[in-house]
Amino acid sequence: MSLSIEEKRERWRERARIRRAAKPDDDKAYMRQWRKDHPRDPLVESIRAQTERMKYRLALIKVLGGGCEKCGITNPVVLEIDHRSGDGAEERRKNRTCEDRGWYLRASKDLEAKNKFACLCANCHKIKTYEMDEKARTNRIYPRLRYEDLTLH
């Protein structure tokens, strides 16, 4: 179903007329009641959220070059968004998440996205994190052991 812009406007005007007639002084109460009378279908909402999340995630991957910066793999299943400066954990603490649809949408529209984030596959991301020793920045109180320092007998 696709309405022309004029049809959409008319529908919007009609809804506004009904709303004003029903509750001339209290739009919010009317809207609360409307939402109560028209409950969201959780399944539909969940599918919509997932679809948007995947769409915005792909958009961000495209902005960041469409594949792993190191090895070039383009399968989105294994691609991850790397915080170039290693402050991903900090941002996750601050915003509670770095992977919901809103975050992906904002990041994909961010003009600085290419400077802030890199697209890496899971393997390259893990290696980069290990080499940068990013985890040591959190709150480690004892020195981090590294594979290079092990002496095997």
Ligand SMILES: [Zn+2]
């Ligand atoms: Zn890679």
